[in-house]
Amino acid sequence: MSDRQANDRACEVRLRVRYAETDQMGVVYHANYFVWFEVGRVELLRHLGFSYREMEQNEQCFIAVVDARCRYKAPARYDDEIVVRTHLKNVRESLVHFGYELVRASDGVLLAEGETTHIVTDAEMKVRAIPDKYMTAFREAAGRNL
Numbered sequence: 022m023s024d025r026q027a028n029d030r031a032c033e034v035r036l037r038v039r040y041a042e043t044d045q046m047g048v049v050y051h052a053n054y055f056v057w058f059e060v061g062r063v064e065l066l067r068h069l070g071f072s073y074r075e076m077e078q079n080e081q082c083f084i085a086v087v088d089a090r091c092r093y094k095a096p097a098r099y100d101d102e103i104v105v106r107t108h109l110k111n112v113r114e115s116l117v118h119f120g121y122e123l124v125r126a127s128d129g130v131l132l133a134e135g136e137t138t139h140i141v142t143d144a145e146m147k148v149r150a151i152p153d154k155y156m157t158a159f160r161e162a163a164g165r166n167l
Contacts, residue, residue: 032108033104038097047098048097051093055089057103058107065162082149083142085139089135089136090137095130101126102126104124106121108120108162112151114141
């Protein structure tokens with residue numbers, strides 16, 4: 022999928038940097054970017070028509086992180102408004118791969134890019150297939166219609 026297509030299918034959520042998320046230098050502590058990725062991921066699922074909670078409670082379907090990466094481009098600081106753009110990069114029977122961009126709303130500066138890869142498991146952490154109703158939504162979001 023091209024970057025343009027990914028951006029067309031991206032879900033955006035805005036948040037404001039809280040003081041507690043910064044370090045002594047006033048810069049956002051690096052681990053908080055992964056928290057923001059989760060915020061974006063959860064909102065993307067809602068955008069697709071279901072919630073992560075629904076997947077867990079109704080289907081006993083969990084998406085466990087197996088790889089997480091972040092490339093820091095510019096510092097985010099206290100009180101910055103951040104746009105978290107999340108898109109689905111790839112999906113397979115029991116694997117989901119998300120991509121993220123974090124952009125400062127005031128000037129459009131790219132703060133970070135990242136990705137997370139998840140395996141799909143049951144409640145006992147055994148790998149399982151994504152239920153059809155979610156797979157359909159994931160494939161459409163990744164640009165690969167059934």
